[in-house]
Amino acid sequence: MRCDCNGRSRYCLRDAGGLHCVDCQGHFEGRHCERCKDGFHQQGTLPSCTPCRCNPTGAVSTTCDSRGRCSCKDGVTGDKCDRCPDGPIGATGCKQSRQPRQDSGNCFCYGHSSRCSAKTGYSVHNITSTFASGPDGWRAATARGDTPPDVHFRWSPKHQDLEVISKNSLPVYLYAPARYLGNRLLSYGQNFSFSLRLDRGVRHPSVSDVILEGNGLKVTASLGELRSIVPCGKKVHYSFRLDEQPSSRWRPQISSAQFHSLLQNLTAIKIRVTFGENGELPVSYFPFRYFLRPGSFLLIQTLLFHNSFYTSYFINK
Template sequence: MAAKSLSCLCLLCILSGIAYPASATRPGEQQQSVLKVCAKGFFLSEQNICLPCNCKGHADYCEDITGICINCRDHSAGDFCEMCEDGYMLAPSLDRRHSCRPCACPLSVPSNNFAVHCDRGGTVLRCKCQEGYAGHFCERCAPGYYGNPMAIGNSCKRCDCNGNSDPNLIFNECHNVTGHCQHCWGNTAGANCERCAPGFYGDAITDKNCRECMCNKCGTSSCDDRTGVCHCKPGVTGRLCDQCEEGYSGFSSCQGCRRCECGPASVRSTCHPLTHSCPCRPGAGGRYCERCLPGYWDYSPSGCKKCDCEKGHCDMHTRRVPARGCNSQPTQFQGWRNKSSAIKAQTGELEEATDTVVLDIRQLGESESVVMTLGNRLDNDTSETLTLAEQLSTNLTDLNIRIEEMIHDWELYSVHQDVDPEVVRRNTEEAQGMVAWMRKLDLSPREPIATD
C-alpha cells in the first residue's frame, strides 16, 4: 500500500515539471523583452537605438542594422542614394542636399539625353554616350546610325540597308541624318537598298538575286524591278520591246516608233519599219505616197494618170500643159537645174584653188628640204672650224711654253756668256711681249650653229 502511494506521488511531480518548467514565465509574471519599432526616417541599430537614415533626403525608409536606403527616388541610386541613375549627374543644392539633374548630352530634356554617364571636369561637361551616339555631347549619330539627336524627340537609329550596302564602307553605310543608304551593293537601289537598280530585276531583300533585264535598251523605257517585264516606249512592242508596232516605224532612233501616215495612194496603210516609207500605187510618189510623180496627174487612191505629153510635164491636178509646151520643165525643176549648175561652177573653182594649195605645199616642202640641207652643211663646216681652232689653240699653247723655255735658256746663257746686257734686255722684252699678245688671243671653242 505504501509503495503504491509513492508511485502516485512521483507521477504527480513529473506532470508538475512539464506544466511549469523552470525557465518559463510563471502565471502572473510580466514578459521582459518587447519588440522596438523606429519612426519614419529612422532605423534600429545593433545597439537597439533608433538612428536617422542617411538617404540624402531621397528615401523615407532604410533597413534596420545596415541603414541601407529603400526605394531611392529623384533619379538617385546607391546604398545611401548618394549616386545618380544613368543619364543623370550630381548637382549641389542650397540645402546641402545633392540632386540628380539630367545630363545635357546633348539636351537636358529626358527625351534627348543619350548619355550613360556624365560628369564635369572643371567647367567642361563630359558625356559617356549610349551605343549609336558620338561627339563630346552625344550630339550626332555614330557611324552606322542615323538621326538628329539635337532635335527634341529625335534619336539615332541603326542604318537599315537590308544587308545590301558596300561591305568596304561600313562606316559610311547611310546618311547620318536622313538614313538613306549611300552605297548599295549587288545591283540594288532605293533609300534602304530594298529593290533592284534600274535595268535589273529580282528579289533584293531575301534572295538577293538582282540580275540584268533582257529588254532591248533602245526600245525599253523601264524594266519591272521585281518581274523583269519590259515596259516599251511609245509605238514599240514585243516581249523584249525590240520592234515597232504595226503601222509604226523609226525603231533605230531609240526615241520610240512613230505612226506611219501613208497617203490614200499607198498600197497598204503600214510603212516600212526601217525606212519609214510607204509603197505607192502607179503614178504616185513621195515618202508617204501623198502626191503624183512628175509627168502624172489626177491623184486618187488608185494612183495617178500619165500626162499626154510623153516627155513633158502637166499640172498634177488639172492635166493642163504648161504654156511653154510639153518639152518645158516646171519652174521648180528649172530652179534645181540652175542651182546644180552654180554648184558645179563653184566646185570647179574650189578644185582649182585646191590644186594651187597643193602646189604651194609641195614647193614649201622642197624649200624646207633645201634649208635642211644647208643647215646640215653649216653644222658640218662649223664642226670642222671648231676642230681646227682647238688644234690651233693647242699649238699656240705649246709655242708659248717653248718661248718661255727659250727665255729661260737665254737668261742662263747671258749669265755664262759675255753678252751685252742691253741686247739681253731688249730680246727679253720682245719675247715677253709676244707671249703677252698670244695670251690675249680668244681661242675658246664656240657651239656650232644648228638649224631645225
C-alpha cells in the first residue's frame, strides 16, 4: 500500500485500517497529514499551517477558522479577539457596560432598523455545543431516524469533537438535541451556523444537506452549488439565515407566516455528514469523517433579540 501523506511526511505506520502517516511536517496532523493542528490554520495553498494567535483572554479557544479568525467571548471583538468596545482588551477582559447589551452586527428588524439591543427584562441567548464533556445530546442517524449498524458515531475527549463514520449508501445526518428545538420564534431572521470538515473523498452537495422540520413543514438547503465539490480536509463554515427570503437558500420557498409556524414548533434540525456519489462509497478505511469542533467552530449559534421580533419594541440605534 502507498504511503499517502499529501507530501507532508515520508513515514507511515500500519494499523488495522492500513497505513497512517507519522511525523507530519508544517504543523499538520491526521491519518494523511490532511489538516492543521489545533491552534493553526492553512492560508490558501501555503505549504504549512499558520498559528491562529488567538488572544488567550478574549478567545473561547485556541482554534480559528480558515481565515485566521478566532471565536470571541461575549463583548470581545476583533479577528484575534483582542478588542473591546472601548479599545484594546485588558488583562482581565472587557469591562461590563451598564448600558443595554447591543450585538456587534446587524440584526433583522423588518427594515425598520439595522441595530438592536435586548429589551429590559430580556437578554441575548446563545445556544451552543462545545463538546467539552461529551456529544451534548447530538446523535447520528439516517433521514428517517434509523442508525444502521455500519454507521459509527463517537465523541473524542482528546479533540473535543464528534466523528461520524459510515460505509452505508444512505446519507447520515446529525440530529440536534431537544434544547435546540421547540418554540424558536425569536430566532426568526437570525443566523444558524456551523462548521464541518470532510476527512477524505470527493463529494458533491445535495438539495437536502440541512433540514429544518416543524408543524408539518420542512425546508432544506444545500451546502453549496450542486455541481460544486465539498472541500476535503478543510474546515468549512456554513451559515443560514432563519427566514423565507430567497437569499437564505431554503427550499421550497415558503411564506413568512409558514416560516414563523415552522419555528414556533421546531421538531428537528438535521445536518448531513456523509456524502456518497451515485450511491457508491469508496472501499477504504473510515471513508467518511466529519468533525464538529468547539470554540470558533460552534455548531449552532442562535441570537434571540426580543425587540427585533416584536415591532412594538423597535429601538433605533
